[in-house]
Amino acid sequence: MxxxxxxxxxxxxxxxxxxxxxxxxxxxxxxxxxxxxxxxxxxxxxxxxxxxxxxxxxxxxxxxxxxxxxxxxxxxxxxxxxxxxxxxxxxxxxxxxxxxxxxxxxxxxxxxxxxxxxxxxxxxxxxxxxxxxxxxxxxxxxxxxxxxxxxxxxxxxxxxxxxxxxxxxxxxxxxxxxxxxxxxxIYPHIYEDADPQASPAPYVTMINPCGYKGLPIFLALADACPDAPFLAVPTWGTTDAERAALAARPNIAVIPPSDDIGEILGRTKILLMPSLWDETFGYTCVEAMLRGVPVLASDVGGLAEAKLGVPYLLPVNRVERYETAGHARPSPVLPAQDLGPWLAALRRLLDDPDHHRDLAARSRQAARRFTDGLEKDALERYLTTLTPARQALSGRRAALARLAAARARTGGTA
Incomplete structure (x- = not known):
C-alpha cells in the first residue's frame, strides 16, 4: 500500500x-x-x-x-x-x-x-x-x-x-x-519490552506539567511534601509562567523531554497524571506500569482505561470551560481541587515500601497482560480491508435497496 x-x-x-x-x-x-x-x-x-x-x-x-x-x-x-x-x-x-x-x-x-x-x-x-x-x-x-x-x-x-x-x-x-x-x-502498539526497576528511583514525576494536565495538583503536592524530590518534564503544554512556578519550588527538578521515555521513567518512583481534561488514553501510564512504576491518575476519560484496573484512580474537578481570546490555544479555567485523596495516596506510597512494591508488581503484571494482547499490525489489517468512501456508500445504498425489495415481496414482513 x-x-x-x-x-x-x-x-x-x-x-x-x-x-x-x-x-x-x-x-x-x-x-x-x-x-x-x-x-x-x-x-x-x-x-x-x-x-x-x-x-x-x-x-x-x-x-x-x-x-x-x-x-x-x-x-x-x-x-x-x-x-x-x-x-x-x-x-x-x-x-x-x-x-x-x-x-x-x-x-x-x-x-x-x-x-x-x-x-x-x-x-x-x-x-x-x-x-x-x-x-x-x-x-x-x-x-x-x-x-x-x-x-x-x-x-x-x-x-x-x-x-x-x-x-x-x-x-x-x-x-x-x-x-x-x-x-x-485500534490500540496503537507503541510499547517496547522494559525491565522492571531493580529498586525504586527517587522522583515523583509529572510529564507535561500544565493546566490541562493538572499542574495545580502537582505543585500543591510538592508544597505539601517538602521532604520528597519531584521531577517535572515540560513538553508542549507548559507555558513560561508555569515553568516559573516549577522553578520556584526547591524540591522540583526540571529536565527536558527525551525521545526515550525509559530515561525519564528510570528516574521515577511514582508517576503523577492528575489531568483535568478528558484524556483520550494515557500511553505514558502504561509505559510506567510496564516498568513497575506506580501511577496516580485522575479519573477522567481514557485514563481510567489506561490504569487497567490498578489503584490509584483519583477524583478531580474537571475543566469545564476555556478562554480563547489572546491565547495561541484555548486556556483552561482551572477549578479548585481537593488535594486530600492525592496527598493520602502519595504519602502512603512514599512512606510504605511494602505497599509500593506490591503496587509496582501489580502494575507491571496488568500492563504486560495488556500489551501482550495487542496486535502490532492491527492498523495494516484494517486498511487492507477498508472500502473507499464512495464504494462504501454505494454498498450501503444497494443493501438498503435489497432490503426494501425483500419487504415489498413479503408484504413488509422482511
Missing amino acids: RILLAQNMIHLPSHGGANKSNRLLMERLAARGHEVHVVAPFSGAMRTTSPEEGTAELVRRGARLVETGRPGEVGYGHEGVTVHAVTEPSLLARRVADVAAGLAPDWTLVPSDDPGLVVLGAALRATPERVVYLVHTLQQLPFGPGAFYPSAAGVRMVRRAAGVVAVSRAAQDYCLRHASLESTL
Whole structure:
C-alpha cells in the first residue's frame, strides 16, 4: 500500500502521545514493506530553534536529509518513512495536495489534532474517497462538550471519511455519544519490552506539567511534601509562567523531554497524571506500569482505561470551560481541587515500601497482560480491508435497496 499521513503536528521529535503513536505506526507500516509518506509542520510547540538548528537536530536523531527542490520544505527519511516537513503553516494544505498528487495514496490518514480542520479539508479534496480519520485528542474534535471549536460543518467533513479509527474505548464512546459516529477501536502498539526497576528511583514525576494536565495538583503536592524530590518534564503544554512556578519550588527538578521515555521513567518512583481534561488514553501510564512504576491518575476519560484496573484512580474537578481570546490555544479555567485523596495516596506510597512494591508488581503484571494482547499490525489489517468512501456508500445504498425489495415481496414482513 501507499500511505500518506497528513497531520498538523510535528513528526520528529515526537513527545506528545498523538504524534508519537502516529510516528511509530507509520514506521511499523514502512517496516512491513508499505510506502509511507508524511506531510507535517517542520516546527511545533516543542521546537523553537532556527531551521539550521532544527535540521541538525534531525540528523542527530538519525534522519537522512533529502533535497526536495520545493521551497518551504525540509525533506528527510527516518526509519523507512519519507517526511515532507513544511516550514510555513500557510503551505501545509498545498503540500498535502502536492504529495497526494505524486503519491496517489491508497489511504490518507488525518489525525484529529487539526485546528480549523485545515489538513482534513486538504485531504478530502486531494483523496476524497480514501481519507481515514484518526481520533486522538478529544478536544480537537469538532463536536462534543469538550470541543475547543465545535463546528457542524466540521462534523460533516468527518462523516465523509472512508473510516474512523479511535485509539481507545473512551474515544470510541465519545464519538458515538456526541456525533453518532461509528469508529473502529485500534490500540496503537507503541510499547517496547522494559525491565522492571531493580529498586525504586527517587522522583515523583509529572510529564507535561500544565493546566490541562493538572499542574495545580502537582505543585500543591510538592508544597505539601517538602521532604520528597519531584521531577517535572515540560513538553508542549507548559507555558513560561508555569515553568516559573516549577522553578520556584526547591524540591522540583526540571529536565527536558527525551525521545526515550525509559530515561525519564528510570528516574521515577511514582508517576503523577492528575489531568483535568478528558484524556483520550494515557500511553505514558502504561509505559510506567510496564516498568513497575506506580501511577496516580485522575479519573477522567481514557485514563481510567489506561490504569487497567490498578489503584490509584483519583477524583478531580474537571475543566469545564476555556478562554480563547489572546491565547495561541484555548486556556483552561482551572477549578479548585481537593488535594486530600492525592496527598493520602502519595504519602502512603512514599512512606510504605511494602505497599509500593506490591503496587509496582501489580502494575507491571496488568500492563504486560495488556500489551501482550495487542496486535502490532492491527492498523495494516484494517486498511487492507477498508472500502473507499464512495464504494462504501454505494454498498450501503444497494443493501438498503435489497432490503426494501425483500419487504415489498413479503408484504413488509422482511
